[in-house]
Amino acid sequence: MMRPQKRIARSSEPDRRAEIYDAAAKIICDKGFDAMTMNEIAQAVGMTKAGIYHYIEGKQNMLFAIMNYGMDMLDQSVIGVASQVDDAEKRLIAIIHSHARLITQGSNAVTVLVDEVAGLSPAQRKKIIQRKRVYFDFIRDTLEQLKRDGKLKDVDTTVAAFSILGMLLWISRWYRHDGKLTGDQIADEVLKVALGGMLRSPLRALRK
Amino acid sequence: MMRPQKRIARSSEPDRRAEIYDAAAKIICDKGFDAMTMNEIAQAVGMTKAGIYHYIEGKQNMLFAIMNYGMDMLDQSVIGVASQVDDAEKRLIAIIHSHARLITQGSNAVTVLVDEVAGLSPAQRKKIIQRKRVYFDFIRDTLEQLKRDGKLKDVDTTVAAFSILGMLLWISRWYRHDGKLTGDQIADEVLKVALGGMLRSPLRALRK
DNA sequence: GTCTATAAACGGATAGAC
DNA sequence: GTCTATCCGTTTATAGAC
Numbered sequence: 001m002m003r004p005q006k007r008i009a010r011s012s013e014p015d016r017r018a019e020i021y022d023a024a025a026k027i028i029c030d031k032g033f034d035a036m037t038m039n040e041i042a043q044a045v046g047m048t049k050a051g052i053y054h055y056i057e058g059k060q061n062m063l064f065a066i067m068n069y070g071m072d073m074l075d076q077s078v079i080g081v082a083s084q085v086d087d088a089e090k091r092l093i094a095i096i097h098s099h100a101r102l103i104t105q106g107s108n109a110v111t112v113l114v115d116e117v118a119g120l121s122p123a124q125r126k127k128i129i130q131r132k133r134v135y136f137d138f139i140r141d142t143l144e145q146l147k148r149d150g151k152l153k154d155v156d157t158t159v160a161a162f163s164i165l166g167m168l169l170w171i172s173r174w175y176r177h178d179g180k181l182t183g184d185q186i187a188d189e190v191l192k193v194a195l196g197g198m199l200r201s202p203l204r205a206l207r208k
Numbered sequence: 209m210m211r212p213q214k215r216i217a218r219s220s221e222p223d224r225r226a227e228i229y230d231a232a233a234k235i236i237c238d239k240g241f242d243a244m245t246m247n248e249i250a251q252a253v254g255m256t257k258a259g260i261y262h263y264i265e266g267k268q269n270m271l272f273a274i275m276n277y278g279m280d281m282l283d284q285s286v287i288g289v290a291s292q293v294d295d296a297e298k299r300l301i302a303i304i305h306s307h308a309r310l311i312t313q314g315s316n317a318v319t320v321l322v323d324e325v326a327g328l329s330p331a332q333r334k335k336i337i338q339r340k341r342v343y344f345d346f347i348r349d350t351l352e353q354l355k356r357d358g359k360l361k362d363v364d365t366t367v368a369a370f371s372i373l374g375m376l377l378w379i380s381r382w383y384r385h386d387g388k389l390t391g392d393q394i395a396d397e398v399l400k401v402a403l404g405g406m407l408r409s410p411l412r413a414l415r416k
Numbered sequence: 417g418t419c420t421a422t423a424a425a426c427g428g429a430t431a432g433a434c
Numbered sequence: 435g436t437c438t439a440t441c442c443g444t445t446t447a448t449a450g451a452c
Contacts, residue, residue, distance in 0.1 A: 016435090031326045034242030037427060050430080051436050059428065115323060118239045153404060156389070159397035162382050163375040170374025181364065189367035196361060196404065224417095245445065259418050261447070 017055045019045050025066050025108035029172075033063055033112075033119040063116060064124045070109035071131045077102050079138055088145040095139060096164065096194055097187045103171045104183030111172040136161060164194050225263045227253055233274050233316035237380075241271055241320075241327040271324060272332045278317035279339045285310050287346055296353040303347060304372065304402055305395045311379045312391030319380040344369060372402050 023044035027036045038059065042049045056062045082094040102110055113132075117125055140161040146152040167190055175186060231252035235244045246267060250257045264270045290302040310318055321340075325333055348369040354360040375398055383394060 032240065032242060034240060035326060038429085039427080047435095048437060049428085050438080053429070054435060118243060153400070155400050155404075156393075156397045159389070159394060160401050162378060163398055163401045166376075166378025167371040167374040170370060170377065174370050181367070185364075186367060189364045190371055192361070192363050193368050193371045193402075196363075246447085247445085255417095256419060257446085258420080258448080262417060267446070 016045075020052055020055055021062065021066050021069065022108070024062060025112050028063075028066070028116060029108050029111050033116040060119065060121060060124070063112075063119050064121075064128070066109050067113050067116070067120070067128050068131075070107070070111075070113040071128070071135075073102060073107055073110055074099070074113075074135055075131075079135065082142075083138070088142050088149060089151055092139075092142050092146065093191060093195065095142065096168065096191050099168045100171060100187035100190050101183055103168065104175055104177075104186055106177070114169050114172070136165070139164060167194055224253075228260055228263055229270065229274050229277065230316070232270060233320050236271075236274070236324060237316050237319050241324040268327065268329060268332070271320075271327050272329075272336070274317050275321050275324070275328070275336050276339075278315070278319075278321040279336070279343075281310060281315055281318055282307070282321075282343055287343065290350075291346075296350050296357060297359055300347075300350050300354065301399060301403065303350065304376065304399050307376045308379060308395035308398050309391060311376065312383055312394055314385070322377050322380070344373065347372060375402055 020041060024036065024041050027040055027044065038049045038052065042052050045052070056065075078095055078098045081098050082091050085091040085094050113128075117128060120128060140157050143152060143157040143160055147157065171186065171190065175183075181189070228249060232244065232249050235248055235252065246257045246260060250260050253260070264273075286303055286306045289306050290299050293299040293302050321336075325336060328336060348365050351360060351365040351368055355365065379394065379398065383391075389397070
């Protein structure tokens with residue numbers, strides 16, 4: 001699911017494309033995809049508008065590439081880590097903590113993923129929604145397993161999974177790097193709010 | 209804080225402006241403020257683009273008006289109700305339940321409020337952020353009172369307040385009117401997830 | 417009040433020189 | 435690879451007739 005983007009293996013074209021994607025992701029987080037102009041991106045990376053068209057294949061395709069990169073981050077940093085944990089209780093903790101950390105570390109691509117699906121073509125949108133769906137199912141399946149283990153209170157796992165996602169995704173809107181809590185501390189607090197609400201013995205789980 | 213908008217007390221100009229705001233809010237929820245054109249709004253209300261300008265003072269001012277209306281809804285339906293509840297525990301339940309209901313009832317203006325602050329002028333943005341701040345403080349103050357009452361677990365009230373807001377605001381992104389749960393049921397489930405996580409005796413509280 | 421017509425500006429994208 | 439210059443569609447907003 002990585003974007004192809006025919007590389008011209010020349011000496012002086014290292015990660016310029018990544019540089020452009022990074023700048024774009026940051027601007028999108030600030031003012032939204034539609035409000036962002038190609039000129040702004042160019043200015044951010046010290047080029048002209050026409051110059052960056054050497055690296056991208058249109059504004060919309062760039063958005064698609066950024067979103068796929070954001071999903072790659074989630075797949076690697078969250079699912080990649082958590083899926084190796086057999087115990088459902090510990091796995092849920094791993095999911096919430098690693099996702100929260102990813103956001104507080106400032107991964108703009110993950111934030112773009114939340115809001116800008118409307119900017120994609122129908123075919124692209126379908127693919128991104130599909131990848132999101134896999135991620136959502138991973139969380140809900142973990143809750144279902146917890147329920148089978150008798151460790152979950154009487155809550156609807158679909159609503160619970162969406163609620164957990166809501167807490168996590170909203171972090172990128174209010175978290176400030178210069179705030180009084182570190183990224184790790186934020187992750188711990190969100191963990192307390194989320195898990196305390198659903199596990200039968202929340203304190204035991206969090207003392208891990 | 210109501211918008212003035214010099215009414216011309218003529219016979220045939222009743223709530224045409226409200227009609228326009230409603231149509232606009234719905235489109236904004238679907239595709240975002242920047243992607244929405246004045247032509248789309250016109251089409252939705254059965255007029256031409258020029259006709260609409262008789263009622264509004266520009267696209268940006270219309271967004272500002274819609275957002276203030278959304279804040280009015282929150283002030284009335286949530287704060288207006290909950291502030292009359294003295295007991296902090298019952299007040300928190302009232303806040304979460306009435307906010308969730310407001311969203312599942314399809315108040316588009318409240319949803320617009322979440323995402324489109326970037327579309328405002330700096331002065332307008334400042335005012336909306338100020339009103340949001342008051343709302344946030346109302347929730348956090350309730351949590352602080354709970355803590356003083358010894359009814360709150362050891363969680364950071366700022367992070368907890370943001371987490372509650374995250375769960376609530378995210379509802380508008382996934383709730384479907386034709387889903388298997390009603391708006392009331394959604395509100396109840398979110399209540400369980402949110403309160404269970406923080407109250408010392410969540411079950412007692414929810415049995416109200 | 418609502419329309420037709422149009423002004424004025426902007427933004428995505430490309431051509432072609434270097 | 436990066437630039438200058440430019441094309442072309444779109445969009446906000448207004449003028450002015452009815």
